[in-house]
Amino acid sequence: MRLITTLLLSAFLTPALYAQSNLLPVVDKTLARDIFKELIETNTTDSVGSTTVAADAMRKRLLDAGFPESDVVVLGPNSRKGNMVARYRGRSGSAMKPVLLIGHIDVVEAKRSDWTTDPFQFIEKDGYFYGRGTQDMKDSDATMVESFIRLRREGFVPNRDIILALTADEEGGKSNGVDWLLKNHRDLIDAAFAINPDAGGPELEKGRAISMGVEATEKLYADFRVTATNPGGHSSLPRPDNAIYHVADALGRLEKTSFPLETNEVTRAYFSSSSETEKDQLAADLKAVSGPVPDPAAAQRLSKDMIYNSLLHTTCVATMMFAGHAPNALPGSAVANVNCRIFPGHSQEEIRQELIRIFADPTLRVQYVTDAGEVLEQSSDRRSMAPPPLNPEVFRPLEATVQSIWPGIPVIPEMETGATDSIYTMNAGIPSYGFSGMGIDRDDDRAHGRDERIRIVDFYAGVQFEYLYLKALASQ
Structure with missing residues (x-):
């Protein structure tokens, strides 16, 4: 089973060619980079950092772009664990429930002695942006803020409210922002569904996109x-x-x-779809574990x-x-x-x-x-979340946006092998879907590791993806 039937187009445009095109205006390229740099250089670790500083900085950017003060707030359980919640007002009289975007702005600890660069300095080198959070997940945080500013500058009016929550303590600590907001300010982030860019996204092989992953369940x-x-x-x-x-x-x-x-069901769909993009023994092995009874030798x-x-x-x-x-x-x-x-x-x-x-x-x-x-002495009996329904409001604009940037690649369901804040939104009854436009090579996953980085052209492709997706999502 495949989540979405993909359209095979004759042309293939790599992220590098796309990012170098004129589709991303210089003003937005500069804005996205500046926001990204500001977030990377704000230490938001649990030990000595502050998500409040980052949240306040993003609030200022949105206020400077013309968002009303009443629609952009920073709040949290203490002075270091602030969360920013911004509401982009939709069409007057719309009866559609809001869309929620969530992204954590905290990062895992990083020792300077482990890195070849300063983890809390935004470094541009050899075609990459380096810094703690460049993969997980200040890249996507920057794109969501940039898209809000860009859409407002254009005078875009969405068909419903879009809520952006930049939150604390996903990577550790005692004050998880999504959990805290749901328990204390549910009205601020209540939504029809949530998009969480902390999972999924384009899977790359040496810079070439081969699939778009969508988190459908997680460990x-x-x-x-x-x-x-x-x-x-x-x-x-x-x-x-x-x-x-x-x-x-x-x-x-x-x-x-x-x-x-x-x-x-989710991993079998992933293996089946992935087998069509691979070759030889790997393709055969992926197919062999995609059935109801996986082949042990292939596994x-x-x-x-x-x-x-x-x-x-x-x-x-x-x-x-x-x-x-x-x-x-x-x-x-x-x-x-x-x-x-x-x-x-x-x-x-x-x-x-x-x-x-x-x-x-x-x-x-x-x-x-x-x-x-x-x-x-004893653990919880809680189990992982069940996959949410495949909402066409989410997937129609997703497929269209994917095909506009990476023509021909399939949209494939994934099981997130880590853990994300979607566990809180799902448990609160808000269906949640994980994907972003930030492509990472399969052999260059450095999230939580040393010398974390993202290829510059892939970052800018992700900037354009977020803008196009939000516009398509809120124009239906």
Whole structure:
């Protein structure tokens, strides 16, 4: 099954050729770059940054563009965790419920020593923009703000209100902006459906777009704390029950364990559609896992690729470890964090119990860590969200916009292997769809990593995509 029947056009226009065309006016190219730079150079990490500073800056830009003060607000639970909500007023008398655009403006931590450039300086080098958030997701934040300004300058009146929410703490922290707004100011962001550019988008092979992904479901996020304890002591008298060894042995067993092979309607559709864009053994293997019963041999070959592996299994990996207090003393405890991305249909508690089984060490303590950092003895029984209905109001303009920029590429359903704020909007009854115009090469995914970057021509293609899509969406 394919979500959307694509139109095959004879011409193919690459993002580079498109971005170099005259379709993106210089004034908007400059504006988008300036907004992007301002966001990148505003530190919005949980430890020392402030989303309020970024939110205030974006509010000022919209006010300077003529948006009424009453329609652009910054609010949040404290002075550092501000969220900006802007409303672009639609046609007077329209009975259509608003559209909600959501985008987090916080970013993950970045150590200067890990990077070849300053992560909080906007660097243009070798055809790329570098900086923390260039892929995740200040690129899309910039395009949404730029599109609001551009459409207003043109005098465009949408057929309904469009709401833009730039929010805090998607990447960590105790004050998730989407969750906070839904609980405290639902009226500001209530909508018929939500578009979340934090997922999906053009998939590129060496700069050439091969498909447009749309997040239709996502894995469930969970962190687990694995702890071993013992009395410790002098390092000259090593104990056989060294806490570090206990945790290390458990993590070694996890490393060698693969969770069961699984597919669902969304991933099967993805594999089927992707098989038509690939060749030879890869195409055959993708087709072989697209049926109701996936071929184990094909799945094993595909699992050597980290992306396909994450689409076929629940994945759990050690991400942090702490132990000891002195180089000449045995550790009294050792603690590791295991991060899991759970296949839809399974709960966090189910996976916690599976980890206990894999570790096979009754002396270990396996606890669940909430998004707010609380450590609990038991996890939630909540499962991943069900895919939303395929709303033609969303997909008709999407297909038209995709074909205008990347003719001939298919629109393909995806399961997000990470986690996004769509989990909050979906749980609040707002159908949510994940896609953007920001193309990233499959082998250059640097989100959350060092030297995060986006190709300049792909950024400008994404700027034009956002503008064209919003205009088509709100003109139906």
